[in-house]
Amino acid sequence: MAQYTIDVTKPLATIHREIYGHFAEHLGRGIYQGIFVGENSPIPNVNGMRCDVVEALRAIRVPVLRWPGGCFADEYHWMDGIGAKEQRKRMINTHWGGVVEDNSFGTHEFFELCRQLDCMAYVNGNGGSGTVQEVSEWGEYMTFDGVSPMTGLRAKNGREKPWRVDWFGVGNENWGCGGNMNPEYYAELYRRYQTYVREYDKNLPIRKVCCGANVDDYEWTEQVLATCFRRTKPEQHGFMDGLSLHYYVHPEGWEVKGSATDFDTECFYRTLYKANFMEELVEKHGAILDKYDPDKHIGLIVDEWGTWYTVEPGTNPGFLYQQNTMRDALVAALTLNIFNKHAARVRMANIAQMVNVLQSVLLTEGDKMIKTPTYHVFDLFKEHQDAQLVESRIETEAIGAGEWTVPDLTESASVSADGTLHVTVANLDPARERSIETTLRGLVPTQVTARLLSGEMHAMNTFSAPDGVTAVPFAGVDCRDNTLRFTLPPCSVASLCIK
Ligand code: AHR
Numbered sequence: 001m002a003q004y005t006i007d008v009t010k011p012l013a014t015i016h017r018e019i020y021g022h023f024a025e026h027l028g029r030g031i032y033q034g035i036f037v038g039e040n041s042p043i044p045n046v047n048g049m050r051c052d053v054v055e056a057l058r059a060i061r062v063p064v065l066r067w068p069g070g071c072f073a074d075e076y077h078w079m080d081g082i083g084a085k086e087q088r089k090r091m092i093n094t095h096w097g098g099v100v101e102d103n104s105f106g107t108h109e110f111f112e113l114c115r116q117l118d119c120m121a122y123v124n125g126n127g128g129s130g131t132v133q134e135v136s137e138w139g140e141y142m143t144f145d146g147v148s149p150m151t152g153l154r155a156k157n158g159r160e161k162p163w164r165v166d167w168f169g170v171g172n173e174n175w176g177c178g179g180n181m182n183p184e185y186y187a188e189l190y191r192r193y194q195t196y197v198r199e200y201d202k203n204l205p206i207r208k209v210c211c212g213a214n215v216d217d218y219e220w221t222e223q224v225l226a227t228c229f230r231r232t233k234p235e236q237h238g239f240m241d242g243l244s245l246h247y248y249v250h251p252e253g254w255e256v257k258g259s260a261t262d263f264d265t266e267c268f269y270r271t272l273y274k275a276n277f278m279e280e281l282v283e284k285h286g287a288i289l290d291k292y293d294p295d296k297h298i299g300l301i302v303d304e305w306g307t308w309y310t311v312e313p314g315t316n317p318g319f320l321y322q323q324n325t326m327r328d329a330l331v332a333a334l335t336l337n338i339f340n341k342h343a344a345r346v347r348m349a350n351i352a353q354m355v356n357v358l359q360s361v362l363l364t365e366g367d368k369m370i371k372t373p374t375y376h377v378f379d380l381f382k383e384h385q386d387a388q389l390v391e392s393r394i395e396t397e398a399i400g401a402g403e404w405t406v407p408d409l410t411e412s413a414s415v416s417a418d419g420t421l422h423v424t425v426a427n428l429d430p431a432r433e434r435s436i437e438t439t440l441r442g443l444v445p446t447q448v449t450a451r452l453l454s455g456e457m458h459a460m461n462t463f464s465a466p467d468g469v470t471a472v473p474f475a476g477v478d479c480r481d482n483t484l485r486f487t488l489p490p491c492s493v494a495s496l497c498i499k
Helices: 051-059 071-075 107-117 132-143 149-156 183-195 218-228 265-292 326-341 373-384
Strands: 002-014 021-023 064-067 091-093 099-101 120-125 167-170 207-214 242-249 299-307 346-352 362-365 368-371 388-394 398-401 404-407 409-415 421-427 434-441 448-454 478-480 483-488 492-498
Touching (some): 021 299, 051 107, 051 362, 051 368, 064 167, 064 346, 107 120, 107 132, 120 132, 132 183, 167 183, 183 207, 183 218, 207 218, 218 242, 218 265, 242 265, 242 346, 265 299, 265 326, 265 398, 299 326, 326 373, 326 409, 326 421, 326 448, 326 492, 373 409, 373 421, 373 448, 373 492, 388 421, 421 434, 421 483, 483 492
Parallel strands (some): 002 434, 021 064, 021 346, 064 120, 120 167, 167 207, 242 299
Antiparallel strands (some): 002 388, 362 368, 388 409, 421 492, 434 483, 448 492, 478 483
C-alpha cells in the first residue's frame, strides 16, 4: 500500500486560479462553430455564443481565456475585427489551413464571451507584424474610461464602458511564427511595446506577459531576462509580470506526432513520460528566473500546453482537430498536479485549446457537443483554484516501457478558504490498481466526498456515445481518525474533498 502524507498545517503557495486557464485561437473550428455560431444560427446561442458550450465551460469555472492566438496573434490587426460585421476585412488565415477569416469574432465578441464565462481576459497583442501604435490604441480602445479617439470609436461600435484586460501578452512565439527573432532583439522590442500597454486605471492592473521559451530553450530565457528584466521597487515587477513557456507533447515526435486514439502501451508511456518533462521545464526555467527574481514576483505563464497528435483522419490538417482519450486525462492530471506543486512560480497555464483544437475539453459537431476525458479532469481539479497548496508526499514506484518511465502515482493537495482540503491523485498504471493509505496531519476529517474518473487507456467519448467516460461518485474511501484508505483502479483520476 502506498503511503501518502498531507500536512494541512504547512501552506506553501497560492494556487492561482489562472493555472486552470484556457486558450482559444482563430484556428480551425476552435472559435467559429466551436464557440461562436452567430446570432442567426439555429444552434441555441446568446449573442452568437453556443449555449451548450458556455454552460459546460462555466461548470468547470474557466478562470481566464487567452485570445486571439497563438501564431494568429502576430498577424491579427484588431481594427479588422470591430464595427459592422459585413464591412469587416476578410483575410487569409495563413497559419491555419489558409481559410478566409471574416473577422466576425473580434474584440467585442471576445469580451462578450468572457462576460458569459465570467472569466478574466488575457489578450495576446501583435508584436510580430503589428505596430506599437496598434498595441497602444487597442489598449486605449479596450480599457480607457474617458474621452479619446479610441473610446469614441468604441462607443460608436456600441460599447460605452471600458472592459477589463487582466493580462496582455506582447507577441507569441516570437522565436518562431511570431517573427523568427533573436532573444536580444525580441527583448528590446518587448521593452518598447510594453511601455505603451497603459494602465489607465491604477486599480485595474494589466499584467504584462513577455514571450518566453520554446520547451527547453534556456538560452532564450537567459537572454530575454538579461535584456529586459528590471526591478523598480521591491513590490513592482518592472517591465513584466509574466514570462511565457510553450510545451506540447508529441508522442512520436514533431513530424509524425502519432494518433490520438490508436496507440500501444509503449506509446502510452512515452506520452506520459513526455508530459512529465513539464516538471523539469518548470524547474529549470524557474531556476533562471530565480537568479533575477528570487522573490518570485514574475510568474511563469505556461500559456500553451497539452497533447498534439496527428489530426483525425479526413479532417483539414491545418485545423488540428483531434480526439481525446483517458491517456489525455492522465496527461492533464499529471500536468495540473505539476503546476499545483510549483504554484510559487507558475502563475498561469492555458491548455491548448478550449474547443475542437488539440487537447480540447469540448468537441462539437454541428449542434452536438461532447465533454472529453480532459474536461472531466478540469472538473475534478477545479476546487484547487485560489486554494493554498499544502505539503504532501506520496510513495511511488517507477512504471513504464523501456526508457519511458513515470511514477505510478501523481498528486497534489490544497486547502480552500473555507478550510476544506482538496486532494487530486491519479494512478497512471494502465493495468494495475493502487491502494493508498493517507495520513492527514493537522486535520481529523468529519466528512469526505470523492469522485473518480477511470477507464481503459483508449476510452473516449464520441458523438454517438457522449458519456462513456465521465466522473462518478467514489464511495471507496475508508476514513478512520486521521487516516484515509482507498484503492484507485488502473488508469484513473480521483478528487477528494475532506472537511
Ligand atoms: O496551438 C497551436 C499553435 O501552437 C499556436 O498557434 C502556436 O503558438 C503554437 O506553435
